[in-house]
Amino acid sequence: MLEKWAQVKGRDGAGTPPAQPAFDSAMEAFVRVASAALPGRVVEVWLTDAARARIGRAGPSDPRAAVMLARTGTFADVFEIADMGHDPDFAATGALPPGVVAVAPLLAGSGLVVAWSRAQAALAPAERALLRDVAALLSAHLAALTEEREASEQRDLYALIAEHNTDTLVRGNLEGVRLYISSSVRDLLGYAPEEMVGRRAAELVHPDDLPEFRRMMEDVRAGRVELLRTEHRQRRKDGAYVWLEAYLKLTRDKETGAPDGYVASVRDISQRKAAEEALAFAASHDPLTGLPNRVVGEARLSAALARWAGGESAVAVLMLDLDRFKAVNDTLGHGAGDQVLHAAAERFRAELRAGDLVARVGGDEFLVVVEAQPAPGAGAPAPEGAADAAAEAEAAASRLADRLIAAMAKPVMVAGRRVSVGLSAGIAAARPGRDTPAALLKAADAALYAAKAGGRNGWRVG
Structure with a gap:
């Protein structure tokens, strides 16, 4: 028609x-x-x-x-x-x-x-x-x-797509200045779009993430990347930081093909990051006490021994075992035993120096990794300075053992009752022939059994 x-x-x-x-x-x-x-x-x-x-x-x-x-x-x-x-x-x-x-x-x-x-x-x-x-x-x-x-x-x-997309869409130039940002940024960062246009994203990036973010933007500016994905934190208008995931694509001038900016799709991944951190924590920590588990403890010990081998530090371990813990479980139940373990973990944390590590490695057994600065003249790589370094490490570990035993000598309140348990410790320092986690832990275990046999509530050096 x-x-x-x-x-x-x-x-x-x-x-x-x-x-x-x-x-x-x-x-x-x-x-x-x-x-x-x-x-x-x-x-x-x-x-x-x-x-x-x-x-x-x-x-x-x-x-x-x-x-x-x-x-x-x-x-x-x-x-x-x-x-x-x-x-x-x-x-x-x-x-x-x-x-x-x-x-x-x-x-x-x-x-x-x-x-x-x-x-x-x-x-x-x-x-x-x-x-x-x-x-x-x-x-x-x-x-x-x-x-x-x-x-x-x-x-x-x-x-329609830009203004109703749950992701925030961004158009920026090669200097990282935003030329456009969709209205969903209000939910993402709390800013109105007009407050963001003309500003650089780097202004809001968390200081810990800023070096990597700047390297990424330099790659974009130089045209070295066409498409990339990044995770970093940005500061909301209310001052809180949120984790963001951004997919960024380089754009080019239609006539010359030269880079002329970027487009990005940005979303909040704070919940996902929290879930990932929770999973990582669960995989590396004891669920009852919140202390690192055996895997983390032994990994930390391996790293410490590598530094010891280079003469950077002196290393010792303490194997800890609660005295009379079985009697608590047998008479008061496992719930009471759990409360004792939790209290022990808190007391151990309070006595450790910065840089030391305590991990739960068994039922009522704990591992402490101690690093000490080598004494003057003992800083040569092992084995030259090994004897002095071992003595320094044993001394630091012994002082710590005294504090831990004293802390556990105080009764623990369990269901309104005062429960007394003690602590025995075995100490072993790194030295030639005892320079692997397995060898060091074996020596500390032997010292712990000696402390138990000697009347408990004390420590021995292996």
Whole structure:
């Protein structure tokens, strides 16, 4: 179906049906110019429904449209109907008064430019060329309207996606300055978008994450990366830090191909990071006492022995075992035993120096790793300074053992009852031939058994 777009009365004053509302000023101007250039003729433009939909216009249909479209379907250039009033196809429609009708099809089946005159005068060659030019101009105008509407729809679609996406979308330049940020940043960081535009993300990055973040942005600025993923913390408007995950893609100038900025999709991963940290903690810590477990304790001991081998420190271990703990479990139950273990862990933490480690390695057994600065003259790599280093480590471990035993000599309150347990400790220092975790722990275990056999509530050096 064709739509009658506009109609303008020719200079001969020939009567026509009342003009329909014009939907586009440029289209109406084309028709006026064509009518003025073709004196004695009425010029109209009819669009197909498909063309009307492409440019986003609506309007009344015209009963002549289907007939004219069927007639012009086989023509690619201007053609004329010699006597419209006697044309069998149009006679039944009462379409137009008698006269000559000239038709110029628009490109891509968009519609027709129709010019008619009662004078039954055919178009001169110049008039045919003019009508053809009008059709070409109108075709170009319709193509521009179509392109504009499609671009507008794309912009609307992008705006819809950007403003309703739970991720925050960012456009920035190579200096890291934000040029655009979507409104979801209000939920992400508490800022309004206009507060973020013109600022660098680095301004809000956590100090611990800033060096790596700056290296990443330098890679982007230099065009060394096309796509990357990063996790870092940024400061919310309320001062709290949140973990963010960003997928960042480098963009390039369409003409030169040179990097011109980036786009990023950013989301809050604080809950995921908390879950990961909880899983990591559970895998490396005792669930009852919260102390590091055997795996962590032995890994820490291996690292300490590597430093000892380089003469950086003196290393000793203490194996601890609670005295009379089995009696607590047997008489008061495992719940009471758990309370004693928890209290012991708290007292151990309170006595340790910064840098020392206590880990729960069994039921009521604990491992303490002690590192001490080597005595003057004992800092040479093992084995040259081993004897002095071992003596220093044993001395530090012995002093710590005294404090731990004293701490556990105080009763523990369990369900309103005062429960007394003691502590025995075995000490072993790293030295040649005892330079692996297994060898050191074996020596400390032997010393612990000796302390137990010697009356408990004391320590021995192995």
